[in-house]
Amino acid sequence: xxxxxxxxxxxxxxxxxxxxxxxxxxxxxxxxxxxxxxxxxxxxxxxxxxxxxxxxxxxxxxxxxxxxxxxxxxxxxxxxxxxxxxxxxxxxxxxxxxxxxxxxxxxxxxxxxxxxxxxxxxxxxxxxxxxxxxxxxxxxxxxxxxxxxxxxxxxxxxxxxxxxxxxxxxxxxxxxxxxxxxxxxxxxxxxxxxxxxxxxxxxxxxxxxxxxxxxxxxxxxxxxxxxxxxxxxxxxxxxxxxxxxxxxxxxxxxxxxxxxxxxxxxxxxxxxxxxxxxxxxxxxxxxxxxxxxxxxxxxxxxxxxxxxxxxxxxxxxxxxxxxxxxxxxxxxxxxxxxxxxxxxxxxxxxxxxxxxxxxxxxxxxxxxxxxxxxxxxxxxxxxxxxxxxxxxxxxxxxxxxxxxxxxxxxxxxxxxxxxxxxxxxxxxxxxxxxxxxxxxxxxxxxxxxxxxxxx
Amino acid sequence: xxxxxxxxxxxxxxxxxxxxxxxxxxxxxxxxxxxxxxxxxxxxxxxxxxxxxxxxxxxxxxxxxxxxxxxxxxxxxxxxxxxxxxxxxxxxxxxxxxxxxxxxxxxxxxxxxxxxxxxxxxxxxxxxxxxxxxxxxxxxxxxxxxxxxxxxxxxxxxxxxxxxxxxxxxxxxxxxxxxxxxxxxxxxxxxxxxxxxxxxxxxxxxxxxxxxxxxxxxxxxxxxxxxxxxxxxxxxxxxxxxxxxxxxxxxxxxxxxxxxxxxxxxxxxxxxxxxxxxxxxxxxxxxxxxxx
Numbered sequence: 001x002x003x004x005x006x007x008x009x010x011x012x013x014x015x016x017x018x019x020x021x022x023x024x025x026x027x028x029x030x031x032x033x034x035x036x037x038x039x040x041x042x043x044x045x046x047x048x049x050x051x052x053x054x055x056x057x058x059x060x061x062x063x064x065x066x067x068x069x070x071x072x073x074x075x076x077x078x079x080x081x082x083x084x085x086x087x088x089x090x091x092x093x094x095x096x097x098x099x100x101x102x103x104x105x106x107x108x109x110x111x112x113x114x115x116x117x118x119x120x121x122x123x124x125x126x127x128x129x130x131x132x133x134x135x136x137x138x139x140x141x142x143x144x145x146x147x148x149x150x151x152x153x154x155x156x157x158x159x160x161x162x163x164x165x166x167x168x169x170x171x172x173x174x175x176x177x178x179x180x181x182x183x184x185x186x187x188x189x190x191x192x193x194x195x196x197x198x199x200x201x202x203x204x205x206x207x208x209x210x211x212x213x214x215x216x217x218x219x220x221x222x223x224x225x226x227x228x229x230x231x232x233x234x235x236x237x238x239x240x241x242x243x244x245x246x247x248x249x250x251x252x253x254x255x256x257x258x259x260x261x262x263x264x265x266x267x268x269x270x271x272x273x274x275x276x277x278x279x280x281x282x283x284x285x286x287x288x289x290x291x292x293x294x295x296x297x298x299x300x301x302x303x304x305x306x307x308x309x310x311x312x313x314x315x316x317x318x319x320x321x322x323x324x325x326x327x328x329x330x331x332x333x334x335x336x337x338x339x340x341x342x343x344x345x346x347x348x349x350x351x352x353x354x355x356x357x358x359x360x361x362x363x364x365x366x367x368x369x370x371x372x373x374x375x376x377x378x379x380x381x382x383x384x385x386x387x388x389x390x391x392x393x394x395x396x397x398x399x400x401x402x403x404x405x406x407x408x409x410x411x412x413x414x415x416x417x418x419x420x421x422x423x424x425x426x427x428x429x430x431x432x433x434x435x436x437x438x439x440x441x442x443x444x445x446x447x448x449x450x451x452x453x454x455x
Numbered sequence: 456x457x458x459x460x461x462x463x464x465x466x467x468x469x470x471x472x473x474x475x476x477x478x479x480x481x482x483x484x485x486x487x488x489x490x491x492x493x494x495x496x497x498x499x500x501x502x503x504x505x506x507x508x509x510x511x512x513x514x515x516x517x518x519x520x521x522x523x524x525x526x527x528x529x530x531x532x533x534x535x536x537x538x539x540x541x542x543x544x545x546x547x548x549x550x551x552x553x554x555x556x557x558x559x560x561x562x563x564x565x566x567x568x569x570x571x572x573x574x575x576x577x578x579x580x581x582x583x584x585x586x587x588x589x590x591x592x593x594x595x596x597x598x599x600x601x602x603x604x605x606x607x608x609x610x611x612x613x614x615x616x617x618x619x620x621x622x623x624x625x626x627x628x629x630x631x632x633x634x635x636x637x638x639x640x641x642x643x644x645x646x647x648x649x650x651x652x653x654x655x656x657x658x659x660x661x662x663x664x665x666x667x668x669x670x671x672x673x674x675x676x677x678x679x680x681x682x683x684x685x686x687x688x689x690x691x692x693x694x695x696x697x698x699x700x701x702x703x704x705x706x707x708x709x710x711x712x713x714x715x716x717x718x719x720x721x722x723x724x725x726x727x728x729x730x731x732x733x734x735x736x737x738x739x740x741x742x743x744x745x746x747x
Contacts, residue, residue, distance in 0.1 A: 038692045043706040051535040067692035068537065072705035075687070082688065088603050090691040259708060264512060283709070 036065035037327050040080060041095035042314065043070040046149055046354045049344055050335060057343060058334050064327050084109040087321035092328040096317040098135040099402050101145040105138025110317040112142040116329040123333045127358045135387040135398065136315055145315035146336040149354035151279040152309035152381035153212060158272045159296035161185055175213065175241060175301040182249040185272045194249030196271035197242065199423040200258035203402065203412025206419055208310060209275055211401045212300060214238040215391040216308040221403050221440060224394040226447040228440035230415065231433040240429045243422050255424040267291055275300065278381055281374035282351045297377040304392055310401035311385035313357065356382055407443045414439050504716035511713040526717030542700035547725065548611055549696060550679040553618035557626045557675050558668065565630035566656065570637060580631065583624040591684060599688055609691040618679035626671050633667025634660065669736035676729050697722045
């Protein structure tokens, strides 16, 4: 009897699984139906809110069911490039950054949005911050992505700590002033470092803030005619400054510290200043944050340029091979709309609004009331960022904290490992950058020979 | 009822504990230390899964922070509204069906390689093994492109077929070594009694090597349940498996440790249950049976 029952159980399990395996379990509500789209996106807090609100509002209003796949940032980049380069058409929409959008547009992997924008005046394209819209254009001048939220970078500092030490932050600090302040307040409270700066390897980790430092010190990765400049004096000076600053007055464990680690340091009172993304301000000023109301915000420190903040956005791109582009646009235009920001403000909280993309956000009294501490500084930082001309010399490709070429993630990550080792004290900055120069020169060489081939 | 049908458990003669000596004590301590070292990360995972995100992220760790089930609530969609059940059921489908297929194919193959060896059976065995020598990742791109062109992307059957073929060589090797221990006399006796080959397999061989089958299915189940590489590349929204779903909680902005630990605990449970279910048979294989 026991044997029979076990056998029956096993058999029924197999039959059950076989019968349902034909369809798979996902997307039970109309999985691949005409009124459903698939969205592949990065797992950031704003996307978590989006997932919940989509089912309750977007699907409710339009009848379009949205199946989400969320993955960590590195995984999602891999998956998106694999999916879009093969034009597999499994996903209609993906979250792409302003680094990928121009490159994908050039390859023809994503669909231009100009026709949809023209037909959809309610979307109000003119409201999108110009620097943001500019960074999401393809080489043909058409718009290929709509920002979900955007950010620049600025300096966050513990106003209470600086005041206690009798220091005032200049309205537009220079890096030298920041280094001096870091030296003076390093350790004024037990365990508090003077400044937190990213040291974790990765083109999007240490090299996001570091490239903006390089820009304002007068350096660049490449000149306009594709000469690598990684061990040029300006680049070297900037990296030496950054490495010295973080080694002398930076956070503990700097070679492994990225955005999250610095955020934790700041929240837990282990750092007095932090130069990073403007989007961090929302977390620092969150209702349950112990440092809420104690933070001051200053523009990104400069040396030779007027502005130094970066420009970054998570945006939506529609796959060229998608067969449901109309439904995809309805989703994109909803997620990037003013109404969605209003919805998040009312249902989740105004500090969680995916901001940094629309001028109207910064005129919304409810948002400004909540984000008064940092709203204007954020808007100004984004508006002042110039993705075409971020340094003292003309650039060969779009981008402030990155170089807008497909080779940059590899190149930046390899060089970042050297820089991270320099922060750990394992190699000198000169050694690190000499190796970086070789790598950068390999890339530059390809573009030089391509340019020669064209002429 | 069930008790009477069970294999007659003759009370094994009690073995007296060996006399204590310093080397033995030392060995026991060592075994305990190693055991604790192995279990510690798992306990840590369980503990972290019961902490709040803020307490899970502190350094030094807050061991005695208040316990909460928020991590589990998040895993079951409290924040995103996305249920993990489709992914869990996809994993179950892929693992159970591929394991069943592997067994159906591996047992006859192993029979033909041990009890009634075919010609050049050593070459055949080596051929099976050689398929495992290619790094899995090397086959990834071709598999992806083929799946794309035949429209099998994001289809759970593709994973079932892949997992079956990935686990088959291991299963054949394992089953071969178990079958090789079946005494020829028993099979001769069966054939003298007029037992046909399928019947011999079903009523004589399979019951005798049940512990081996349990071990093999457990291994295959674990391998396919935990497989991430192919699942991540080949599935999208419909056929997504649990490990892929689990990685979705990792984020570069914000805290996630407690939720990921909770997700890991839940995703590990089926493997643990399968392990316990097979344990009975595995232990039988060690302690009694005609083959020992």
